[in-house]
Amino acid sequence: MNTKFQNDINEGLSKALKSLPSKYFYDKTGDDLFVKIMNLPEYYLTKAEFDIFKNQTKNIIAALDINPNVYFELIELGAGDGTKTKELLKVLISENFNFDYIPIDISNNALKQLETNLNTEIPNLNVTKKQGDYFNVLDGLKTSNHPKVVLFLGSNIGNMEDEKAKRFISKLSSSLNPNDKVVLGVDLIKSKDIVLPAYNDKAGITKAFNFNLLNRINKELDANFNIDQFSHQPEYTETEGIARSYIVSNTDQEVHIGALNKTFQFKKGEKIHTEISRKYNDEILNSILENSSLRIVTKLLDTKSYFADYILIKT
Incomplete structure (x- = not known):
């Protein structure tokens, strides 16, 4: 039990x-x-973020400022079925970026399905899955000195009360090295x-x-x-x-x-x-980030401005 x-x-x-x-x-x-x-049809969040990853993939890569010739770890917290991330993975592989993809999820079932699908859809991708809770897995990030890009998508941070989100961001920040990046997907404040x-x-x-x-x-x-x-x-x-x-x-x-x-x-x-x-705006997100070393580089919006993917850097 x-x-x-x-x-x-x-x-x-x-x-x-x-x-x-x-x-x-x-x-x-x-x-x-x-x-x-x-x-x-009512659940706009996934569609809005998929819009960003599908149509602004090159903008995401440019904002991350990663060198194709330098190995990095692409770590996703709460990977789920990877629908959005696959759009980014396909471009990174096609443009010969040197990286491993490390999906992390609390659901072992979701990870097994994701790995199976990726083996079929992107066979050249190196995948190392990890099962566990976000907070527990963050400690493991410190063991690697490779450059990192952390994906935390789907407005999953929005499932935390603000104080817990601050602690999470602070712990994430302390687990990263200077110049490591984070792609943080958040739902924006909208009408009822x-x-x-x-x-x-x-x-x-x-x-x-x-x-x-x-x-x-x-x-x-x-x-x-x-x-x-x-x-x-x-x-x-x-x-x-x-x-x-x-x-x-x-x-x-x-x-x-x-x-x-x-x-x-x-x-x-x-x-x-x-x-x-x-739901977030710049002011709320900056208050979440204030006790960390993560700073906003830029943000990308979907075509309806419902959702934002913020690019953060560890300073």
């Missing part, structure tokens, strides 16, 4: 304001559901009518993605969550610039988790916080 999973679920559901870590969305079922989410449907699609895929976490707890921790007794509730205001997802109890109820030998009480209308998605 995954003791870390068990402890995190216990901790989250024992809080006065209940929460569940979004990283546990991702098992095989969760991976498949998220691929479906990325293809939903654009943002909210991305987390509340008509087909209910995002709801199923959130509820998959309850199914995991039922299956892996011997719990008895009745999925029908809960609702999916996303919230967003442009003023705050943070989308939040909740699972809400539809009634007063009890849920027993056998692996914990513990029963949790839920009031009608009580929320379980599952995910945030912070």
Whole structure:
């Protein structure tokens, strides 16, 4: 049994304001559901960043200022299915850049699928996959003195509260050497009518993605969550610039988790916080970077200016 999973679920559901870590969305079922989410008409984030990687690949490479003849490590945190990154990889290989691709993801299933696909689509690419949590893997970056380009795409940093994002960026910065680069993909602040449907699609895929976490707890921790007794509730205001997802109890109820030998009480209308998605602008990002040695070189926008890929440099 995954003791870390068990402890995190216990901790989250024992809080006065209940929460569940979004990283546990991702098992095989969760991976498949998220691929479906990325293809939903309402989910603009993946399409917007793909627009940048597809149509501005040369601009990304130019902004990174990498020498084709000098070996570097291209490290991706939270690689997923690699759809966007493949656009960059193909150009780097075709232009004979000297590098290895190191995808990192919490989901071993996602990494295996990515490696299989890359072996077929880009057979000349050197791939060294690593499974693990972002924070834990960062320590391993220090062991290599090769120049590095770190990709952190998909607005994954937006899944962290601002204080945690600051700690993450500070740790990432300390794991890099001067002149190492970071490509940081972030969703930009937009109106509610654009943002909210991305987390509340008509087909209910995002709801199923959130509820998959309850199914995991039922299956892996011997719990008895009745999925029908809960609702999916996303919230967003442009003023705050943070989308939040909740699972809400539809009634007063009890849920027993056998692996914990513990029963949790839920009031009608009580929320379980599952995910945030912070939206950014230059001011917010600079506040996240202020205690690190990472500085903005430039940013690239998609054609609708929904999304930005910032190029950062370690000074």
